[in-house]
Amino acid sequence: MNKAEDNAYAQQGEVGLVEYQDFVHPEPFTFEMGGSIEQFTLRYETYGRLNAHKDNAILICHALSGDHHCAGVHSLKDRKPGWWNHIIGPGKPIDTTQFFVICSNCIGGCQGSSGPSSINPATGQPYKLKFPLVTIGDMVRAQRQLIAHLGIDRLYCVLGGSMGGMQALQWAIEYPDCVERVLGLATTARQNAQAIAFNEVGRAAITQDPAWQGGAYEVGKGPDVGLSVARMMAHITYFSDKGMDEKFGRNRREGKQTVQQFDVEFEVESYLRYQGRAFVNRFDANTYLYFTKALDRFDLYGDSGCLEDAFAKVNARVLVIGFTTDWLFPPQQNREIVHALLRCGKHATYAELGMDLGHDSFLVESPELYELVHAFIGPKS
Amino acid sequence: MNKAEDNAYAQQGEVGLVEYQDFVHPEPFTFEMGGSIEQFTLRYETYGRLNAHKDNAILICHALSGDHHCAGVHSLKDRKPGWWNHIIGPGKPIDTTQFFVICSNCIGGCQGSSGPSSINPATGQPYKLKFPLVTIGDMVRAQRQLIAHLGIDRLYCVLGGSMGGMQALQWAIEYPDCVERVLGLATTARQNAQAIAFNEVGRAAITQDPAWQGGAYEVGKGPDVGLSVARMMAHITYFSDKGMDEKFGRNRREGKQTVQQFDVEFEVESYLRYQGRAFVNRFDANTYLYFTKALDRFDLYGDSGCLEDAFAKVNARVLVIGFTTDWLFPPQQNREIVHALLRCGKHATYAELGMDLGHDSFLVESPELYELVHAFIGPKS
Numbered sequence: 001m002n003k004a005e006d007n008a009y010a011q012q013g014e015v016g017l018v019e020y021q022d023f024v025h026p027e028p029f030t031f032e033m034g035g036s037i038e039q040f041t042l043r044y045e046t047y048g049r050l051n052a053h054k055d056n057a058i059l060i061c062h063a064l065s066g067d068h069h070c071a072g073v074h075s076l077k078d079r080k081p082g083w084w085n086h087i088i089g090p091g092k093p094i095d096t097t098q099f100f101v102i103c104s105n106c107i108g109g110c111q112g113s114s115g116p117s118s119i120n121p122a123t124g125q126p127y128k129l130k131f132p133l134v135t136i137g138d139m140v141r142a143q144r145q146l147i148a149h150l151g152i153d154r155l156y157c158v159l160g161g162s163m164g165g166m167q168a169l170q171w172a173i174e175y176p177d178c179v180e181r182v183l184g185l186a187t188t189a190r191q192n193a194q195a196i197a198f199n200e201v202g203r204a205a206i207t208q209d210p211a212w213q214g215g216a217y218e219v220g221k222g223p224d225v226g227l228s229v230a231r232m233m234a235h236i237t238y239f240s241d242k243g244m245d246e247k248f249g250r251n252r253r254e255g256k257q258t259v260q261q262f263d264v265e266f267e268v269e270s271y272l273r274y275q276g277r278a279f280v281n282r283f284d285a286n287t288y289l290y291f292t293k294a295l296d297r298f299d300l301y302g303d304s305g306c307l308e309d310a311f312a313k314v315n316a317r318v319l320v321i322g323f324t325t326d327w328l329f330p331p332q333q334n335r336e337i338v339h340a341l342l343r344c345g346k347h348a349t350y351a352e353l354g355m356d357l358g359h360d361s362f363l364v365e366s367p368e369l370y371e372l373v374h375a376f377i378g379p380k381s
Numbered sequence: 382m383n384k385a386e387d388n389a390y391a392q393q394g395e396v397g398l399v400e401y402q403d404f405v406h407p408e409p410f411t412f413e414m415g416g417s418i419e420q421f422t423l424r425y426e427t428y429g430r431l432n433a434h435k436d437n438a439i440l441i442c443h444a445l446s447g448d449h450h451c452a453g454v455h456s457l458k459d460r461k462p463g464w465w466n467h468i469i470g471p472g473k474p475i476d477t478t479q480f481f482v483i484c485s486n487c488i489g490g491c492q493g494s495s496g497p498s499s500i501n502p503a504t505g506q507p508y509k510l511k512f513p514l515v516t517i518g519d520m521v522r523a524q525r526q527l528i529a530h531l532g533i534d535r536l537y538c539v540l541g542g543s544m545g546g547m548q549a550l551q552w553a554i555e556y557p558d559c560v561e562r563v564l565g566l567a568t569t570a571r572q573n574a575q576a577i578a579f580n581e582v583g584r585a586a587i588t589q590d591p592a593w594q595g596g597a598y599e600v601g602k603g604p605d606v607g608l609s610v611a612r613m614m615a616h617i618t619y620f621s622d623k624g625m626d627e628k629f630g631r632n633r634r635e636g637k638q639t640v641q642q643f644d645v646e647f648e649v650e651s652y653l654r655y656q657g658r659a660f661v662n663r664f665d666a667n668t669y670l671y672f673t674k675a676l677d678r679f680d681l682y683g684d685s686g687c688l689e690d691a692f693a694k695v696n697a698r699v700l701v702i703g704f705t706t707d708w709l710f711p712p713q714q715n716r717e718i719v720h721a722l723l724r725c726g727k728h729a730t731y732a733e734l735g736m737d738l739g740h741d742s743f744l745v746e747s748p749e750l751y752e753l754v755h756a757f758i759g760p761k762s
Contacts, residue, residue, distance in 0.1 A: 129642060133642060190631065191631070192622065192625070192626055192630075192631070193622075193625035193626050193628070193629040193630055193631065193647075193649045194617060194620075194622045194625045194626075196631070196647050196649055196650065197617045197625060197649050197650070197653055198614075198617060200613070200645075200647075200649070200650040200653055200654075201610060201613045201614045201617065201653065203643055204609070204610055204613055204653075204654065204657065205586060205606075205610045207643055208606040208609075208610070209606070210591070225589040225590070228585070228589075229582060229585055229586045229589065229610060232581070232582045232585060233579075233582045233614055236575060236578045236579060236582065239575075241573065241574075241575045241708070241711075244573070244574035244575045244578060245573050245574050245575070247574070248574040249573075249574055250571065250572070250573070250574065250577070250680060261510060261514060261670075261674075262584055262588055262670050262674065264581075265677075266574075266577050266581075266677065268574045268577055268578050268581070269577065269578070269581040272578055272581055272582065272585075273581075273585065276585065289642075289643050293642075293643065296646075296647065299631060327622070327708070330622070
């Protein structure tokens with residue numbers, strides 16, 4: 001993109017055309033749960049420009065099914081921009097005229113970063129289940145290498161929703177001197193039994209699909225049924241009872257007067273089936289297993305059961321935003337993070353938004369959310 | 382069982398040994414959504430004795446995964462008695478020294494009543510998907526034939542939880558002069574979008590399992606993976622966040638120090654896997670499809686969207702009990718039933734119990750629940 005095009009997009013308040021880049025870390029990377037790989041790649045995108053002091057960098061961490069493409073478009077033909085495009089751009093709450101915004105596909109992922117579906121340079125074959133187990137801590141340590149590669153010592157802000165919020169908290173804990181601000185949305189300090197249970201059902205659907213073949217499936221011949229069922233179910237947990245009632249209620253699918261037994265009959269069924277099918281086309285089943293396990297093992301309470309222990313060294317200012325209708329990581333779990341930080345004498349704030357869309361509220365357009373994000377991140381002075 | 386044994390059980394406050402019976406209705410039965418079968422069977426059990434006036438009969442309606450065996454044991458070797466044994470028996474809240482208690486497997490079921498897995502007498506082959514679609518109304522009309530066969534004109538009480546509560550309400554609506562009391566627990570006047578959504582994920586898991594074969598699978602070669610995944614997921618919706626945290630929390634499975642990637646790691650996972658496996662051994666996948674569709678189509682609000690229209694002719698006294706932690710059919714949905722009945726000038730009461738076990742609270746032992754049930758049913762005068 002030349003400078004003239006760049007300016008034209010900026011005047012429209014849009015990030016516009018973007019290209020991803022691949023960062024290859026050429027040294028061995030050892031994983032928290034054991035195992036190592038000889039090198040790793042993180043695919044990432046950036047928006048805006050790093051300033052001379054290199055102190056205006058914001059790192060965005062994606063959720064389970066997200067990726068590095070959180071703003072702009074890859075082609076003018078793209079139907080949809082990146083997943084958080086409405087919040088990132090010139091003059092937007094995360095203002096790319098002031099900040100240098102970075103987002104990378106997590107290690108273990110399937111969108112260009114090293115993960116079970118990527119090629120092991122040592123063998124020329126995909127890792128599949130030989131890829132080591134991944135934790136939230138591993139994701140953050142890999143991101144740290146990317147940040148260093150970009151010449152950045154200290155991040156102005158790290159933020160993300162859901163699994164992205166876990167990473168943001170982990171940044172504040174692992175690299176207390178590298179993070180000024182942390183913003184977590186719809187997140188938790190540990191997965192509770194119900195959240196683990198839902199993930200386990202998804203994993204059961206995938207690993208019992210004969211096409212999974214112990215994780216050794218070929219590209220394009222994966223456990224599509226299992227993965228789509230996992231996604232359909234997970235999608236319900238990202239929504240809310242009220243939101244579903246308002247969006248679908250008991251509406252019947254149009255033009256489907258006569259129902260053939262177990263065909264799709266209600267709109268909500270059609271919607272979920274679509275979500276399942278669409279997911280299979282863009283996501284790797286093994287990464288789904290790896291990431292859900294990373295979520296389930298995330299537990300900042302640790303063996304002591306004391307969240308304050310985890311937060312003892314945090315220096316960042318922290319804002320956590322919970323959503324009233326989020327029942328996957330309900331407000332109470334978000335609030336607990338801030339209470340524990342406050343008990344440690346940290347600078348932390350909790351905000352709660354009364355949006356109807358459940359867990360995924362952090363992904364939707366909302367002036368109230370924009371205000372909070374903008375106020376917390378603020379204009380770079 | 383001879384009379385001496387019978388008395389011995391009664392003195393222990395237990396129903397004791399029971400045998401099921403099969404009621405064969407030898408005439409054609411036409412289903413609400415279309416289609417008919419030449420005759421139908423309902424498998425049922427009874428406890429206690431019908432009095433001379435035949436006015437002490439209580440009908441218990443089972444939930445999605447339940448059956449006719451709700452009290453007593455079939456053999457002294459049985460590990461577990463019927464699913465509501467703790468509430469039914471001599472001196473129990475549903476007192477079999479005073480009442481004649483009836484429970485039948487619903488039409489469409491798989492425990493002896495006519496359903497997709499039972500033999501079509503006309504062909505000598507199982508119906509499979511040629512069995513007509515079933516509604517809650519069909520279940521109740523079939524039960525009505527059983528009741529008539531037993532020589533009963535009027536039921537002292539009809540009660541049940543979840544899908545059983547729907548049937549109880551349907552009895553009050555379809556046969557207003559045949560029901561004195563109706564007790565619904567953890568139920569709803571219509572499935573909302575979220576409940577439909579969960580059922581649809583279960584159906585997607587079953588119908589996309591290659592072993593389903595369009596419903597034509599042979600006995601013992603069914604879609605076990607799909608059905609077990611459906612059951613695992615459904616089980617989460619029968620529980621509560623709080624209940625799961627108290628029962629399992631993040632406890633690791635004992636004796637499983639080293640974790641092999643995607644093996645079961647947490648106790649809650651092990652519990653769900655067990656539930657899935659156990660269900661496959663006792664339940665037919667096609668019946669699961671039929672019953673979940675019956676649930677999803679249940680809508681007493683009807684086209685008018687007015688619950689009072691449905692309740693206009695109800696004569697029964699109605700008690701509805703909601704459970705605070707039930708998020709499948711939350712308290713509000715139970716309360717709405719009673720509010721609508723009261724708006725029609727009916728005799729109706731709502732009670733709410735603060736139990737932690739979610740939707741399945743109606744199945745667990747609880748003195749508060751016993752008191753309510755006993756007070757509503759009362760001693761037969």
